[in-house]
Amino acid sequence: MTDDTDKVFKALADASRRALLDDLFREPGQTLGALASRLEMTRQGVSQHLSVLEAANLVATVKRGREKLHYLNPVPIHEVQARWIAKFERPRLDALAALKQRLEGDVTDG
DSSP states (O other): OHHHHHHHHHHHTSHHHHHHHHHHHHSOSBOHHHHHHHTTOOHHHHHHHHHHHHHTTSEEEEEETTEEEEEEOOHHHHHHIIIIIHHHHHHHHHHHHHHHHHHHHHHHHO
């Protein structure tokens, strides 16, 4: 799992790859040519970034005739969020729940 997570973090570290993911989120199923034209990158540059994203399992592809369509795979991002982000939010959410409980308790006592 650590190796897979490392690939996800490496892929997300690059602004161009994040832009590709954003573009695939907005419009799923794009070809290499469409992605290259929207992001003002060469096809070769986009292809290299897509290879990194595919290795990290952040992009899935489907062949349709001679076209290769690219789709965002949100599962690895969700796994990162669950493992690395959600646990840091838990104390804040617990504090807010406790505050709400105290405030509601005070209202019903009065």
